[in-house]
Amino acid sequence: AQSVTQLGSHVSVSEGALVLLRCNYSSSVPPYLFWYVQYPNQGLQLLLKYTTGATLVKGINGFEAEFKKSETSFHLTKPSAHMSDAAEYFCAVSRFGNEKLTFGTGTRLTIIP
């Protein structure tokens, strides 16, 4: 069975500072990994995904994540936080690309002006 652990339900960073959101996964097969963002009262939007190949994945809005198999991690980073990054972020895993997603509990990111 797949599972995802997101460390830190709330993260606050100053505008312009590094954003680091942590995600560790458990999977019995090579996983497909995703980061989604949710703004208030909206659905989820894909930030980036890892399927195969290059382990450093770049996404939208300046975010990137690195798949580290040895650490079973897929942490999300952004070099410089912007006020518009304030949202909830979900890490998710699936066994196969087009089946159900198993989500982590989410991390609420707050940006301090």
Added chain:
Amino acid sequence: DAGVIQSPRHEVTEMGQEVTLRCKPISGHDYLFWYRQTMMRGLELLIYFNNNVPIDDSGMPEDRFSAKMPNASFSTLKIQPSEPRDSAVYFCASTAGGSSYEQYFGPGTRLTVT
């Protein structure tokens, strides 16, 4: 493209009533997913379809919940009878299949059962 369309956006009903949530996936997408989001349980899959056929309904809480996809452009999630613990935001998502893997989410239906 209009994206995934869900209706209604908000639903308030009394315990015991039947509730029907509707979803129109993106045209051409072969997979449709129903998720539920609550504070206690987070985001969890209820059921998903491929080419209108249910593939995995292991997340459907109990017999009070049912989902159908009569054609490629429409799906319903029905709760009968509804209970206060069913209060949540219900999301529909679709994906094209192949190597895309991105699920496109609708705006959700916020259900409140009093």
